[in-house]
Amino acid sequence: MASKFLNLSNTNRAITETEFxxxxxxxxVAETEExxxxxxxxxxxxxxxxxDIGVAQDPDHGPITFARQMMALACLPALRSDPMFPSDxxxxxxxxxxxxxxxxxxxxxxxxxxxxxxxxxAEFIERRDGHPSNYENIYLCSGSDYILRHIIQAFAVxxxxxxxxxxxxxxxxxxxxxxxxxxxxKPVSYNLKYDDNGWSIDVDELKRTLDESRKFCCxxxxxxxxxxxxxxxxxxxxxxxxxxxxxxxxxxxxxxDEVYQNNIYxxxxxxxxxxxxxxxxxxxxxxxxxxxxxxxxxxxxGECGARGGYFELLNVDAEERYVLYKxxxxxxxxxxxxxxxxxxxxxPPRKGDPSYELFINERNKIMSLxxxxxxxxxxxxxxxxxxxxxxxxGAPYIFAQMEVPPKAVKEAExxxxxxxxxxxxxxxxxxxxxVSPGLIFGQIPGRYFFRMSALLPKSKxxxxxxxxxxxxxxxxxxxx
Amino acid sequence: MASKFLNLSNTNRAITETEFxxxxxxxxVAETEExxxxxxxxxxxxxxxxxDIGVAQDPDHGPITFARQMMALACLPALRSDPMFPSDxxxxxxxxxxxxxxxxxxxxxxxxxxxxxxxxxAEFIERRDGHPSNYENIYLCSGSDYILRHIIQAFAVxxxxxxxxxxxxxxxxxxxxxxxxxxxxKPVSYNLKYDDNGWSIDVDELKRTLDESRKFCCxxxxxxxxxxxxxxxxxxxxxxxxxxxxxxxxxxxxxxDEVYQNNIYxxxxxxxxxxxxxxxxxxxxxxxxxxxxxxxxxxxxGECGARGGYFELLNVDAEERYVLYKxxxxxxxxxxxxxxxxxxxxxPPRKGDPSYELFINERNKIMSLxxxxxxxxxxxxxxxxxxxxxxxxGAPYIFAQMEVPPKAVKEAExxxxxxxxxxxxxxxxxxxxxVSPGLIFGQIPGRYFFRMSALLPKSKxxxxxxxxxxxxxxxxxxxx
Numbered sequence: 001m002a003s004k005f006l007n008l009s010n011t012n013r014a015i016t017e018t019e020f021x022x023x024x025x026x027x028x029v030a031e032t033e034e035x036x037x038x039x040x041x042x043x044x045x046x047x048x049x050x051x052d053i054g055v056a057q058d059p060d061h062g063p064i065t066f067a068r069q070m071m072a073l074a075c076l077p078a079l080r081s082d083p084m085f086p087s088d089x090x091x092x093x094x095x096x097x098x099x100x101x102x103x104x105x106x107x108x109x110x111x112x113x114x115x116x117x118x119x120x121x122a123e124f125i126e127r128r129d130g131h132p133s134n135y136e137n138i139y140l141c142s143g144s145d146y147i148l149r150h151i152i153q154a155f156a157v158x159x160x161x162x163x164x165x166x167x168x169x170x171x172x173x174x175x176x177x178x179x180x181x182x183x184x185x186k187p188v189s190y191n192l193k194y195d196d197n198g199w200s201i202d203v204d205e206l207k208r209t210l211d212e213s214r215k216f217c218c219x220x221x222x223x224x225x226x227x228x229x230x231x232x233x234x235x236x237x238x239x240x241x242x243x244x245x246x247x248x249x250x251x252x253x254x255x256x257d258e259v260y261q262n263n264i265y266x267x268x269x270x271x272x273x274x275x276x277x278x279x280x281x282x283x284x285x286x287x288x289x290x291x292x293x294x295x296x297x298x299x300x301x302g303e304c305g306a307r308g309g310y311f312e313l314l315n316v317d318a319e320e321r322y323v324l325y326k327x328x329x330x331x332x333x334x335x336x337x338x339x340x341x342x343x344x345x346x347x348p349p350r351k352g353d354p355s356y357e358l359f360i361n362e363r364n365k366i367m368s369l370x371x372x373x374x375x376x377x378x379x380x381x382x383x384x385x386x387x388x389x390x391x392x393x394g395a396p397y398i399f400a401q402m403e404v405p406p407k408a409v410k411e412a413e414x415x416x417x418x419x420x421x422x423x424x425x426x427x428x429x430x431x432x433x434x435v436s437p438g439l440i441f442g443q444i445p446g447r448y449f450f451r452m453s454a455l456l457p458k459s460k461x462x463x464x465x466x467x468x469x470x471x472x473x474x475x476x477x478x479x480x
Numbered sequence: 481m482a483s484k485f486l487n488l489s490n491t492n493r494a495i496t497e498t499e500f501x502x503x504x505x506x507x508x509v510a511e512t513e514e515x516x517x518x519x520x521x522x523x524x525x526x527x528x529x530x531x532d533i534g535v536a537q538d539p540d541h542g543p544i545t546f547a548r549q550m551m552a553l554a555c556l557p558a559l560r561s562d563p564m565f566p567s568d569x570x571x572x573x574x575x576x577x578x579x580x581x582x583x584x585x586x587x588x589x590x591x592x593x594x595x596x597x598x599x600x601x602a603e604f605i606e607r608r609d610g611h612p613s614n615y616e617n618i619y620l621c622s623g624s625d626y627i628l629r630h631i632i633q634a635f636a637v638x639x640x641x642x643x644x645x646x647x648x649x650x651x652x653x654x655x656x657x658x659x660x661x662x663x664x665x666k667p668v669s670y671n672l673k674y675d676d677n678g679w680s681i682d683v684d685e686l687k688r689t690l691d692e693s694r695k696f697c698c699x700x701x702x703x704x705x706x707x708x709x710x711x712x713x714x715x716x717x718x719x720x721x722x723x724x725x726x727x728x729x730x731x732x733x734x735x736x737d738e739v740y741q742n743n744i745y746x747x748x749x750x751x752x753x754x755x756x757x758x759x760x761x762x763x764x765x766x767x768x769x770x771x772x773x774x775x776x777x778x779x780x781x782g783e784c785g786a787r788g789g790y791f792e793l794l795n796v797d798a799e800e801r802y803v804l805y806k807x808x809x810x811x812x813x814x815x816x817x818x819x820x821x822x823x824x825x826x827x828p829p830r831k832g833d834p835s836y837e838l839f840i841n842e843r844n845k846i847m848s849l850x851x852x853x854x855x856x857x858x859x860x861x862x863x864x865x866x867x868x869x870x871x872x873x874g875a876p877y878i879f880a881q882m883e884v885p886p887k888a889v890k891e892a893e894x895x896x897x898x899x900x901x902x903x904x905x906x907x908x909x910x911x912x913x914x915v916s917p918g919l920i921f922g923q924i925p926g927r928y929f930f931r932m933s934a935l936l937p938k939s940k941x942x943x944x945x946x947x948x949x950x951x952x953x954x955x956x957x958x959x960x
Binding site: 003004005006007008010011012013014015016018020022023026050053056057059062063068069071072073075076078079082084100101102104105106107108109111142143145146149153154155156157159175178179182220248251252253284285287288289297302303304305306307315316317319320322323325326327329330331332333334335336337338 | 483484485486487488490491492493494495496498500502503506530533536537539542543548549551552553555556558559562564580581582584585586587588589591622623625626629633634635636637639655658659662700728731732733764765767768769777782783784785786787795796797799800802803805806807809810811812813814815816817818
């Protein structure tokens with residue numbers, strides 16, 4: 001038709017020609033949900049359980065009261081006479097509003113976010129790492145996806161006919177390669193090492209991938225997700241040191257996506273930030289440029305809807321920072337609600353504050369709920385022949401490898417889809433349980449995975465795993 | 481230094497090589513504020529008044545209580561026992577939470593936003609225009625800048641060696657050309673017509689600009705800001721008809737940025753949406769593709785910090801919509817707070833609701849405050865020889881033309897800056913009053929403007945204008 005001035009043939013090819021399988025999966029789930037609710041198709045289940053994303057706040061526990069009180073009172077200061085609000089929340093909100101233009105949440109704030117909150121982020125990082133942090137290096141942003149996109153966009157150049165490349169983990173968050181391709185850069189996939197010790201990053205593999213990639217791109221950036229989604233690994237300090245030295249030698253800018261730093265479920269391992277290791281290493285490494293990303297969507301806070309987050313930029317000079325400033329100012333400013341959740345995240349109640357006890361109780365309860373759910377799922381999955389998984393150390397996901405018989409692989413080939421997607425589609429349609437196929441995170445060649453969230457209602461966990469077992473057994477039988 | 485892997489020479493050139501004068505102006509204001517507060521420089525004024533952006537919510541009036549109550553209660557439902565909350569707010573929040581995954585604001589929502597709110601947006605548009613609106617065409621987003629960026633990005637292609645072009649108004653919002661250039665497209669500037677009847681769009685000028693632009697780009701999109709920032713024009717229905725027909729003939733996709741539709745200050749003119757005119761025109765125009773953009777940051781609501789907004793997409797088929805879906809899903813979902821303000825915007829209290837009376841009183845008070853401030857400023861500016869301005873019909877800005885003597889123009893040339901920027905810099909440094917130079921919006925060649933917000937505290941308006949007058953007289957004297 002003459003008036004369709006936007007059509008696939010004249011649309012941005014970096015978008016039309018790039019696969020983003022997450023969209024396809026979401027579409028499938030939406031269609032299944034619709035036919036289930038409307039009854040246009042008969043299914044053998046009574047409800048659809050979204051274990052692919054799930055509710056990020058533990059469904060057996062509400063949000064952190066302190067964070068919600070901060071937000072509600074900042075939004076409607078007239079509530080201060082309600083006895084629900086403890087005195088520390090009132091005085092904190094008072095201070096917060098003093099930092100806002102017009103003493104309220106209604107105005108645009110500075111492009112980098114509210115200065116008082118940026119200062120608290122810097123103090124939080126100092127306490128965590130034992131190294132100084134300058135608030136002028138802290139940028140508040142609307143969620144970690146937003147941050148990654150803007151940092152990555154700065155690297156979009158073509159040198160000697162080759163686009164910039166970004167090293168990204170396999171398996172890893174699906175947004176990474178999508179964001180990179182959108183800006184006409186090349187994702188350079190490096191495989192995580194997977195053995196009896198769990199998942200880690202192997203520097204030899206980084207080197208191998210990097211060298212190969214020079215044929216088609218100029219590698220400029222390395223993306224690290226620690227703790228890692230979907231596999232739940234926490235990198236050791238030694239591993240991080242090796243990666244930093246590798247990046248230094250190969251002139252790579254490090255982006256450390258550390259949004260799961262508050263999702264620590266291991267008794268042996270603790271989270272160590274890239275910034276801390278960089279500073280501990282001393283010269284010349286502590287002069288390296290790096291960005292470290294944090295979000296309000298994960299951990300015990302889990303305020304996914306708020307789209308809050310920040311990044312710390314290290315060793316980047318004023319001129320290059322101005323480039324990022326220009327980029328970020330396209331959005332005028334980050335959303336204020338997200339910034340207030342950042343404030344609650346980095347500056348929680350302290351011992352002696354009226355809010356302290358409730359906060360600690362809630363936080364501990366949430367973390368132990370996470371832990372017990374992870375344990376329950378991994379224990380129960382162990383009983384299923386043909387499914388193996390490692391208990392995640394950080395990040396509330398189970399990344400399980402499933403046996404897919406050769407006949408099933410052949411059928412998937414005939415359908416031109418990844419066996420992992422065929423598997424999860426069948427699982428959804430026969431049990432109502434929705435998990436993510438490994439293909440959206442990337443898989444080890446010849447192996448197939450699915451990712452499920454551990455943050456399901458406790459009352460349903462056992463039956464979910466039982467139904468996966470039943471499905472898997474019939475799947476193996478069918479393709480024997 | 482060896483470890484500076486990101487430097488100006490290897491940074492995205494679409495960003496480094498593009499001027500975004502807004503950043504420069506903001507930097508100047510920040511530096512002046514700092515030296516003023518710290519006392520490192522002596523100034524002849526007692527405070528800095530930000531009339532360049534200003535507090536968007538009228539400083540002589542708080543925010544809309546209804547909208548803030550909706551937000552606070554949705555955030556902290558335990559507040560429902562506080563007698564402050566009227567029953568309609570409680571039942572609306574109840575319904576809203578039912579539409580949220582996990583019955584709370586903590587989760588990611590769908591990429592397009594919460595379905596219930598999208599339906600209310602569609603109903604709002606139907607009531608406004610008298611034409612049907614399908615909620616599946618409604619996309620909730622984090623602010624209008626965000627929307628524009630994503631729509632424009634879809635058009636970033638190179639055909640026959642030429643990048644896509646986007647027609648943008650001069651004067652117009654500075655984000656437009658910045659967003660276009662960032663995606664390696666070309667802004668094609670068309671001048672608004674400026675005569676005794678005020679500002680309007682001249683189709684002959686559109687045609688002239690378009691034809692010229694074909695030398696260096698393939699024009700694909702026309703951006704319209706109605707009501708217009710900075711000049712405050714409201715387009716007539718006839719003018720809109722002519723633009724639509726022009727766009728149809730020239731195969732241009734229309735983006736109607738209608739964020740100021742609730743800032744109507746004219747007694748004669750009313751806002752008519754592009755969608756309405758398109759539908760009124762009938763075939764073939766009602767089959768044209770178009771996007772219409774709205775925000776929660778403007779009008780009587782003025783919730784700039786929330787970054788809420790939506791767009792309606794007309795006559796775009798599933799395949800092309802999927803392109804936008806992929807783009808938008810890079811950010812997982814729009815922020816939930818912004819969506820709740822959209823709900824308050826499109827579905828305000830109705831006659832008979834407990835919240836109705838307060839809402840109407842507040843809305844009317846805010847609008848009449850806006851109007852009286854605009855009148856006071858334009859009346860007072862009239863008394864200044866060498867400054868002329870037209871009372872804005874929509875959008876709360878005064879776009880004033882100032883006389884700049886040839887000697888001053890010469891000095892600006894020597895400094896390699898626009899005379900309008902030299903003027904506003906001197907104004908800031910000698911009076912503490914910060915207004916935006918015309919150059920950031922684009923100016924008619926040989927004429928110089930500044931934009932000031934009308935939404936200043938009423939108590940300061942007269943003295944602000946008096947100080948501008950004093951400054952302008954001394955400026956004329958100096959460069960006589």
